[in-house]
Amino acid sequence: MKQVFNYCCIPEYEEEIKKSGKDLNMFINTLDLDGVELNVYRSNPYLQSFESEAIGAHLRFWPAWLDFWRENDERLNKIYKSQKEIDEYYGGTTKAAWLLQIKRNIEAALLENPEYLVMHVSDASDEEIFSFDFAHTDLEVVRAAASVFNRVAHKIPENVTVLFENLWWPGLRLTDQKIVAKFFQLVKRENVGIMLDTGHLMNTNPDLKTEEEAIDYVCETIRNLGDYAKYIKGIHLSCSLTGAYVKKLSKNPPKNVDIHAKLTHISKIDEHKPFTSSKVNEIIDLVKPKYLVHELAYKDFKDLEKNIKTQLSVLKR
DSSP: OEEEEEEEOOHHHHHHHHHTTOOHHHHHHHTTOOEEEEEEOSSSOOSSOOTTTEEEEEEOOOSSOHHHHTTOHHHHHHHOSOHHHHHHHHTSSSHHHHHHHHHHHHHHHHTTOOSEEEEEOBOOOHHHHHHOOOSSOHHHHHHHHHHHHHHHGGGSOTTSEEEEEOOSSSBOOSSOHHHHHHHHHHOOOSSEEEEEEHHHHHTTOTTOOSHHHHHHHHHHHHHHTGGGGGGEEEEEEOBOOOHHHHHTOOSSOOSSOOHHHHHHHHHHHOOOBOOOOGGGHHHHHHHOOSEEEEOOOOSSHHHHHHHHHHHHTTSOO
16 A cells, blocks of 8 residues: 655745755655655646656546536526636637646646546536535436546556545535446446545535544445445545534525635535544555545645644554
């Protein structure tokens, strides 16, 4: 099992590493990890190479895309203020233009020579992430997501594993074996699997109050997948117990939400905190993942190091 942490190449983080007197490789070695899962949320390659550090790469995610894919102009006009906004979001006004952006994103990620790629499978508009009143079902989302993936899959070498990540929005939530089965039946590619995000799965159950309850819930959900549990080849490991916040959400979402408000709201649901209970080993023992990603929130690299060490302290090494 390879252990890595999530990393996004932004100027602030690069400067922090330099100020610490370490480079990224030294930071990885200090924590006795194998590398990073590099966030590649762009169509153009990074100017510097992360090939020696990147075990995996997390591809860009468009949270709301299904109505665009279906060419549902009525819904799109409700979600976006103008045609220009649609053009900027998807890289064009046609499905072909958006598929080109996805392909360019894949190509940029592959330049880092990762062993695996991560792709989200979900759909939710800005309004829906607040109201939880979703327009589309899990089945609708996974059907369309498989169709999109099949059109770009040829860009990915056969030896690179593609891992599809669960969220708490409609799509691959992992709470229904039939939905998981349908998705993988529709995907026309070998060497695929699931990147189980433990925090995202916890977010599907707002009644969870303790880490121990959450770990039991995650293990029960995995067992309920039956044979499809074998598709779980990686884990994004973090803890999220935010049911109290979710239960207080108004069904009338705020108007004109900006990016800061969205990210603040999402971070209140998806905390990305380190596990502090050794019971978490039950998840790892059950799955036996090839990749374990410490996907944790952090303010700076001192905070990241502290959070990773906290989680590592309860894991069997």
